[in-house]
Amino acid sequence: MPRLVLSGLTKAYGRLTVVDKVDLTLEEGEFVSLLGPSGCGKTTTLRMIAGFVDPTGGTIAVDGSALSAPGAVVPPERRGMSMIFQSYAIWPNMTVEENVAFGLKLRKLPREEVKRRVAEMLGVVKLDKLAHRYPAELSGGQQQRVALARAIVVKPSVLLLDEPLSNLDANLREEMRFEIRRLHDEFRITTVYVTHDQAEAMATSDRIAVMNAGRIEQVDAPHLLYTRPRTRFVAGFVGRTNLLEARIEGGILVLDGVSLGPAGQAGLRDGPALISLRPQAMTIHDAPPAGDGLTLEATITERTYLGESWDYVVRPNGTNLKLRAAAAPLDAHEVGRKVWLVIDPRQVAVVE
Amino acid sequence: MSDTVAPAPRPSRLRLLEPVTFLWIALIAALLVLVAGPLLKMLVVSFEMQETGEFTFQNYLTAYGRQRYLDALRNSLLLGLLSAAISTIIAVPMAWAVSRTDMPGKGFTWAMVLAAFIMPPYLGAIGWILLAGPNSGWINQVWRALSGAEAPLVNVYTFTGMAFVIALHSFPLVFIFVKSALDLISSEMEDAANILGGGTWTTMRRVTLPLVWPSILGGFILIFLETIALFGTPAIIGIPARINVVTTQLWQFFEDPVRVEVAAAYAIPLLLITVGLIGVQRLLLARKGFVSQTGKGGERREVKLGPWRWVLFGWCVLVAMLAVVKPLAVLLQASFAKAWGRGFSLDNLTLRNYQFLLFEHDMAPHATWNTVWFSAASATIAVVLALLVAYIVVRRLMRFGEALGFLAMAPFVIPGIVMAIGFYAAYAGPPVSLYGSALLIILAFAARFLPIAYANSQAAIRAVHPEMEEAARILGSGRLHAIRRVTAPLLKTSLLGGWLVVFIVASRELSAAIFLVGPRTRTMSVLLYDLTEQGNFEVVSAFGGILLVITMAIVGIGMKLVGRDFMLRRE
């Protein structure tokens, strides 16, 4: 039986529908991210799962029993979940230890067990030396660890995270991504993670649900989301891409008269199609490359150096296309030069 | 740059000097005169022999050499604690309900808190004498009629009665403190407790209220300090109840022969208690963090109380009845009555009391005018001074700016009556001999309410980005010019708000005024107090009515110009 099931979950404020018939199923121990731009309804969905927001339609069930349905909502405190907030919501008037022990004390566990589990948990998040500090005496990353420890120590049925890393600086954010994944691997708690940062979602999740305007556009494993985006929105939102008007002619993708080889996905009909071509799917060469890959002659029209890579804009000769292509720092090409563009057809996806 | 350049000649000293430096010096002088001077003089006088001025400890021996004087001190401390405790019990649930829950009638509650706030405490005391006199009070009369009992239901002439009456007019301070702190808490703090299994009550008890603990404590301490400095209510209720407190005892030291030295010695421990309380507060709040550190707030969500919201609303209504509606009703009745004891009947109605005060009384119109212009003058002084000091402190213009800020805030925690005695000791007699002059009272009021103006100005200046001024200065405008043309206009509204609040609290101030007024400088509050000596409640109530009308007019103007909650904002 799946752990968490959202079916037809809807939230409307008057005429404004912020969450629109969302269906999502999480197996036990699964880590799923809700990824989308701000205002896409992901936080509202999360808060509905937590019980802070009442749905206007649909249901939320955990282990088969409904927790939320319009007009019948189990309050947050009786859901057995836990949550990590954007602001961490660490109580500044309690020490680290007291923060972590809070949920256990509410569960009326024996004092000894509370002590033991808190100590264990603090060890796991490497805060055992700071147990008696107050939050004001901790760094941002340490506060984040307190929030994690506090949420995990109660062994929740579902762990909810609401943009937990958005208040950290870039380096810490990267570190904490791995920390979150590490804790998940250790405790296998069913987790819903809300973020607008695709790198975060990629690094942490088993599956990612991309949300836009209240709907889920695609749910898939991170690499599939990247290589096989199913909608224009997903293609544009997850990674950078070239969205191009192409045609399918007899199962073959044709872009401005250039054949890109057979369309990878099944069930595509002939006619116009939108394709996503990742900048990483192309390589730029000074001279005609050996091998029989798909190669186009092209001209460099713009370039920007980004530090980790070059960002080129190239125009395949004989077309009006402008393609963005990425290249390693040492692959420098002057603007206006003629180059050869090699395209990896496996990374071309047709999107709706 | 590796090029070597000859150092530029130093700018001449004249160009380095901002003319504004002289103003800073004047400010320091003003603060010394208003705050430090009176306190130091009081300290000095407390060790001086009357007449000769020789050093002595005799004043302290006299001040604490009698059981009765010690009893008064003990009574004051107990009264302060009890009033502060009752105020907290009254106000904290109201603040929580208004700030964080879906309780109905928030506007009503808010208006009632404001009303309780602007009602002078001595008027409330008179109202409660009319309500809860053991035999004649309306509540007891109704109680006897309904129950047939002999014993009174409530008796205002008791220790608890007095503490209760004081609390009913002090609780808005706790309310304001706690509510504004609660407003800062992000709902995520509560959500975090909810999701871990804490219900509404557990969350309030274990998370929400502990987070605003400093505000609760701050409100408690402030009310304690206000209570031990209160003169009117202890004189009006305490004497018939036969409870002597510090303020009424201090008053006795001013009997002939006037013993300022003993009064000063008697008042010094109040200062020590204040210092002690602030130390305790620091200790209790050490290390822990509170609402100010909660970081970014998330979405605010009202706590859903279900049927309990009506219980809380009932509590607010009850407080409103006790603090505002009932006392105001009986005061109004008395002010229009020939004899208030005869009750609400047409043949008991008269305008005579108002007519007497407005057209026949020699002092009443004069005292009214005094009140208006003293309050206006002291509010102006306080706001101007506070603005300048706050400017220096916030913009860090001077090395000892913080000390200035400290001086400006100090009167906040000095009991008002101690300030008054300090002013009397320092300025009543030679060499300046200000006793009986308007200036003495205006300065005392300005000093006493400087912290209100200061807190207000500080918040206002913080809100104006320094770059706005810097933009003007780089274009060649001097600092004062920049303040006048750029900063001041931006601050106008909030400064007006501060001015009005000082005006209102000054217009009802009694404890400081009572020691400083002369025959031509009596204020409405002092005249009202003098009128209560005879127990002539009809005329007293009418005069109170006039005072309230003036206050409400000012509050109305403030709401119109500054915004609805200018009185109940805490800066």
Add this chain to the structure above:
Amino acid sequence: MFLIDRRQLLALAAWSAASAKAWAQSPLTPAEQALYEAAKREGEVTWYSGQYSADASEAAGRAFNARYPGVRCNVVRSTSQVAFQRLSQDLRAGVAQCDIFSSTNGGHYIQLKRQNRLMQFRPASADGLLPILRQADPENYFQSSFLGIYLMAHNTRMVSEAEAPKSWTDILDPKWKDKLAVGHPGFSGAIGLWALQMRTMYGPDYLRRFERNKPQVGRSSIDPVTMMTAGERAVGVAVPSASTLFAMSRGNPLKLIYPTEGVIAALSPSAIPRNAPHPSAAKLFMEFTCGPALSIAVRELFNESIRPDVPPPEGSRPLDQVTMLAPSLEDAERGVPEVREQWREIFGV
């Protein structure tokens, strides 16, 4: 309602209407005339009034203003001890604000005179005072300005006339527990005199026994009148006849009790401080005080007239039919502060 019969009422009404007007408008005496010119230049006079009630003081002030246009009287009414406290604060601060000082506690004058704080002046009108008031001070540092009668009264709805206490010692009976009201000697000069007189007559135990009956303590001697009117307390102790009669005239169910031992009579003077800022106006006020104008003004509010040519107020028992008890001024100076301190020890406030 009134304690006088119709014939008297008519006679008095006739007196009030005609004579009062005649008196009020009577031309200024040469003495007044001389002072008036100088007083006009000073413009005002400040009166620390502790003797007459607030209403009566204000009425007197208005009568003064009406009689001497151009000289304004500032009435600073408080209880006598508070008035003296303010005067003491003035003196201590070296600030002169008071032109006329009026207290029910005659002892204040002995003290001020000894400290050489008073101005010598005898108004011409003092010769027309009641014989007992005519010579308050042989050296004329102060002049009589007030004759207050302090007695007992009861609320007739709460206590019948038969049950009511008859003498100053009756109120020591425990049956009056929680039924009495009284002023405070720390505020009211008259209560100081009363307490001193009781101590003199019945020994130091009197106040202690009185305290056992838990009287409600106000500040002014007038406060118990309000308490009786309101029904808060049944019997007022040492209340002024004037305020009680005034309350009765407004329809309140009160009745005066003339204690068998006699009433407390405050034969109280007024004085001009040596440093009075408006000395001529002060002297003019003194002429006014001892003259008929003041008595006419205050008798309307049931205060005793201090002159034989102005009749006593309506409802008051003629002075020759009552025994008047009063400590001497010298006794008051010494005794009142003592008894005040004693009171505070006993009552706690």
